[in-house]
Amino acid sequence: MKNILVLFMYFVLIGFHYGFNNKSINKEKKKVIVSKIQKPTFTFIFDDGLTSDVNVVNKFKEYGFKCGFAIIINTLANDRIVEYLEYQKQGFEILSHSITHPYFQGNKEISLSQAEYEFKNSLNTLTIWGFDVKGFVTPSSQMDDKYLPLLEKYYKYAYTVYYGQPQNPPVGHVTSRELHILKRLNLEGKDTDTMIMAEIDECITQNGILHFYAHKYPDNLTEARLVAILEKLKPLSESGVIDVLTPYEAIQKYYKHVDMH
Numbered sequence: 573m574k575n576i577l578v579l580f581m582y583f584v585l586i587g588f589h590y591g592f593n594n595k596s597i598n599k600e601k602k603k604v605i606v607s608k609i610q611k612p613t614f615t616f617i618f619d620d621g622l623t624s625d626v627n628v629v630n631k632f633k634e635y636g637f638k639c640g641f642a643i644i645i646n647t648l649a650n651d652r653i654v655e656y657l658e659y660q661k662q663g664f665e666i667l668s669h670s671i672t673h674p675y676f677q678g679n680k681e682i683s684l685s686q687a688e689y690e691f692k693n694s695l696n697t698l699t700i701w702g703f704d705v706k707g708f709v710t711p712s713s714q715m716d717d718k719y720l721p722l723l724e725k726y727y728k729y730a731y732t733v734y735y736g737q738p739q740n741p742p743v744g745h746v747t748s749r750e751l752h753i754l755k756r757l758n759l760e761g762k763d764t765d766t767m768i769m770a771e772i773d774e775c776i777t778q779n780g781i782l783h784f785y786a787h788k789y790p791d792n793l794t795e796a797r798l799v800a801i802l803e804k805l806k807p808l809s810e811s812g813v814i815d816v817l818t819p820y821e822a823i824q825k826y827y828k829h830v831d832m833h
């Protein structure tokens with residue numbers, strides 16, 4: 573009887589703890605638990621729904637990898653919807669990149685109600701078109717915290733923090749553990765081939781997760797650079813040392829304890 577009482581008190585305290593924490597949107601308190609058995613994980617996203625995405629698809633297919641595409645509703649030509657539906661069918665992922673590509677931080681930032689329109693209507697439109705969308709990519713990378721509660725209503729995960737170029741020394745594990753404040757590493761910087769490779773090595777050392785992004789390909793992200801990256805990742809992926817996955821697959825697998833419903 574005493575044990576049951578102690579157990580009861582324990583659950584009351586746990587309930588109080590979580591109830592209390594949930595009252596505020598606080599990044600630190602919303603951290604999820606990272607599985608102890610995760611592998612170093614790599615994901616790639618190409619932004620803006622550019623016509624060069626076909627080159628990305630072909631290159632990734634050569635290596636047996638899949639990536640994500642972040643689509644802007646207003647700039648996507650109608651006849652390209654079927655193109656992305658075909659990519660989705662082949663295992664590529666489509667993310668929302670808003671309706672109009674507005675600013676979510678700084679002096680041009682939009683209002684909360686405009687933001688909700690961007691979150692909700694881009695998701696609804698993509699869903700009506702036939703896409704299974706879980707993630708959001710912030711236009712111009714950086715989002716003020718005030719939008720996060722709205723964003724979380726519509727998306728299971730989101731990139732809302734600018735990380736940018738590979739660092740020296742490499743960081744190797746650039747993401748947050750909170751699924752709505754993820755960061756991405758840009759592949760388009762000048763003279764960064766060696767630094768990108770160092771980031772990949774460091775990610776493997778740390779059992780980390782790295783989310784890469786670019787826009788037009790080939791362009792500032794050259795064919796030589798992307799091929800070098802994929803050539804490096806391919807044997808590691810085949811031997812089971814690392815995972816190269818679409819963003820949502822990566823997040824589900826890497827953060828095994830996340831409640832994703």
Ligand SMILES: [Zn+2]
Pocket residue numbers: 619620669673711712
């Ligand atoms: Zn963009």
